[in-house]
Amino acid sequence: MAEIKYEIVETLAVLSQSPKGWNRELNLVSWNGREPKYDIRDWSPNHEKMGKGLTFSKEELSKLKDVLEELK
Template identity: 50%
Template sequence: MADLKCEILETFVELPKSGKYHKELNLIKWGDNSPKYDLRGWSDDRSEMTKGITLSKEELITLKNGLGGIEL
């Protein structure tokens, strides 16, 4: 299986490092697909990544609205 190419177009949030990885919310283009919002862990040099979640713009808006109502 060939490696899937990804291009980080924009980084919105970088969370503090926890262990080997830190989490980032990025706009990423995976292969020849249209860009998606992506939350996952990355090594410092971005040579390794963890499993993550990929969201459309509509899904990210829904998540943002839902998180706004959470009391911490």
């Protein structure tokens, strides 16, 4: 399996924390040197390990925001 390179460009929010200390975060992440995207996933305390997550372009995140506001 190929190594995945990432850089957390900006931490935008910690959404929750598990009893084991992992945080579910909204970050701006550059994957394999590409343009940064918005990313929601679980991270270990030192950001060395990660869980599965979702990655969004700015347009996708905007659409998700609109959908979530309709649910209120």
